[in-house]
Each structure stands twice: as structure tokens, then as C-alpha cells.
Amino acid sequence: EDQVTQSPEALRLQEGESSSLNCSYTVSGLRGLFWYRQDPGKGPEFLFTLYSAGEEKEKERLKATLTKKESFLHITAPKPEDSATYLCAVRFQGGKLIFGQGTELSVKP
Amino acid sequence: GAVVSQHPSWVICKSGTSVKIECRSLDFQATTMFWYRQFPKQSLMLMATSNEGSKATYEQGVEKDKFLINHASLTLSTLTVTSAHPEDSSFYICSARDPVGGADTQYFGPGTRLTVL
Numbered sequence: 001e002d003q004v005t006q007s008p009e010a011l012r013l014q015e016g017e018s019s020s021l022n023c024s025y026t027v028s029g030l031r032g033l034f035w036y037r038q039d040p041g042k043g044p045e046f047l048f049t050l051y052s053a054g055e056e057k058e059k060e061r062l063k064a065t066l067t068k069k070e071s072f073l074h075i076t077a078p079k080p081e082d083s084a085t086y087l088c089a090v091r092f093q094g095g096k097l098i099f100g101q102g103t104e105l106s107v108k109p
Numbered sequence: 110g111a112v113v114s115q116h117p118s119w120v121i122c123k124s125g126t127s128v129k130i131e132c133r134s135l136d137f138q139a140t141t142m143f144w145y146r147q148f149p150k151q152s153l154m155l156m157a158t159s160n161e162g163s164k165a166t167y168e169q170g171v172e173k174d175k176f177l178i179n180h181a182s183l184t185l186s187t188l189t190v191t192s193a194h195p196e197d198s199s200f201y202i203c204s205a206r207d208p209v210g211g212a213d214t215q216y217f218g219p220g221t222r223l224t225v226l
Contacts, residue, residue, distance in 0.1 A: 032213070043115075043202045043217035044153070087152065097143075097215060099152045 002027045004090050006100035013107050016077050021103045023088030024070040031091040033071050035064050038085045038102070047073075047086075078107045111137045111207045115218035122193055123226055130188045130221045132203030138183035139205035143215065144176070147200045159186045193225045 004025045013019055023033070032051050036044035048057040050066040057064045061082065063074040073086055085104045089097040112135040122128050132142055140161045145153040157178050158166045165178035175197075177189040186205075190197055204217040 034214070036217070041200075041220070041222070043113075043204075043220045046214055046216055049214055096155060096158065099154075101152045 002090075002092055002098055004088060004098050004100040006086075006088050006103050008103060009101065010104045011106070013075075013078055013105070015079055015107055015109050018074070018076045018078070020075070021073040021086055021088075021105070022070060023073070023100055025088075025090045025098075026069075027090050027092045027098070029093035031093060031095070033066055034089045034091070034097065035071070035073055036087040036089065038087055040085075044087055075105070078105075080107045080109050083107045111135075111205070111214075111216045113203065113205050113216045113218040115203055115221050117221060118219060119222040119224075121224045121226065124194050125192055127189055127191045128193055128223060130190075130201055130203075130223075132186045132188070132205070132218055134184045134205040134207075134216075137205070137207045137209060139186075139207065140183060141206045142180060142186040143204045143206075144178060144186075144188050145202045145204070147202060147220075153202060156188075190223065193223070195225045198223055198225045 007022045035047040038044045048064040053068045055066050061076050065072050083106050085102045087102045088100040091097050114133045116131045142159040144156045147153050155168050156171045159178045159180040161180045161183050167173045180186040200220050202220040204215045206215050
């Protein structure tokens with residue numbers, strides 16, 4: 001069964017405290033892994049797309065990496081404005097996105 | 110990135126009435142759009158895939174007669190919740206796939222909060 005699991009469910013960091021979010025998947029025929037940021041009461045905002053193992057993408061304090069079984073979203077020296085829920089989604093051969101449950105990140109000043 | 114809009118952003122209606130939600134891709138043409146619903150503290154659940162000029166494909170367990178989807182143009186898809194009931198109260202989010210450049214990324218609208226009294 002195709003499945004996407006994110007951990008941890010919630011993460012509290014102090015400003016400047018770097019950490020990583022995990023997204024593991026069991027999907028046959030991966031057609032892309034996507035990271036989104038979602039603020040309360042809003043739609044998801046696109047961050048990154050990764051297609052193959054070993055691929056990395058960076059944007060400001062965020063860096064996404066991909067292996068054959070999982071992806072990591074590394075947050076370097078986070079700021080309070082990075083607080084949000086981060087969603088991982090996987091597209092498989094059927095074309096649909098399967099979303100993980102998300103990681104709720106809170107960064108305290 | 111590409112922009113997707115939704116209207117209205119929130120709506121309150123009485124039980125038994127119908128509500129229409131619009132989803133527009135503002136700066137690209139989307140042959141495929143998707144409708145999701147999201148309950149508090151939960152992730153997005155795909156309801157249906159909307160293809161321009163053809164019938165929508167619904168996910169298992171989603172009533173197609175209750176959630177009517179129309180994708181009449183390359184920039185507009187609509188979701189109509191018919192005979193709404195309180196259990197239909199949720200956050201409805203649409204997305205559109207932008208195939209330009211080969212990235213084939215889905216961009217999401219801001220969502221519509223539906224409250225059925």
C-alpha cells in the first residue's frame with residue numbers, strides 16, 4: 001500500500017536551533033516528492049520538488065534531500081517566521097499526490 | 110510560482126442549501142485541477158480530480174452527486190456542495206497542475222472555509 005509518513009508530528013525549536021524533518025514513503029514508481037508549507041487557515045505553499053535519490057534543493061534556510069526511501073527537510077538557524085506545518089507529498093504512477101500528516105513546527109524567539 | 114485563487118474564502122450556509130466554490134489558475138492554463146478537503150489538525154484528503162472538458166474522477170467514498178465538479182475552461186474549476194449538512198463543514202482547497210517546464214508541480218489555492226449551520 002502506498003503510504004507517506006512524516007515525523008515528528010510536532011517540533012519545537014528555539015530560534016537558531018537547526019533541525020530536520022523526516023518524510024518516509026512506501027510508493028511504487030515514484031514520480032516526484034514535494035514539500036509544502038502551510039500556515040493556519042491557508043492553502044499549502046510550494047517549496048520544493050525532488051525527483052531522484054541524491055537530489056538536493058535549497059531555499060533560504062531550508063534544504064530538502066531525497067533518498068530511495070525518505071526525504072529530509074533541514075532547517076538551518078530557524079526564525080519564528082518559519083513556524084508552520086510542513087507537508088510532504090509523493091506522486092506515484094497514478095499521478096495523484098499522497099500527503100503525509102505533516103510536521104507542525106514552532107520556533108520560539 | 111504559479112498563482113491559484115479560490116472564491117469565496119469563507120462561506121456560512123444553512124443546512125440543505127447548495128454552495129459553489131470557484132478555483133482559478135491566474136497565470137497558467139491547467140488541464141487538471143484537484144479538490145481536497147482538510148479537517149482540523151489533519152492532512153489534505155483528495156476528493157476528486159477535475160479534467161478540463163471531461164467528467165471528474167472521484168476518490169473512493171466521495172459522493173459524486175453531492176460534490177459536483179465542473180471544469181469548463183483551462184483556468185476555472187468549480188465545486189458545488191449540494192444539500193449541505195453540518196458534517197460537510199470543512200476547509201476545501203483546490204490545486205492546479207502546471208506542466209510548463211517539466212516540473213509538473215501542483216499549486217494550491219488559499220482554501221475556502223465552509224460552515225454549515
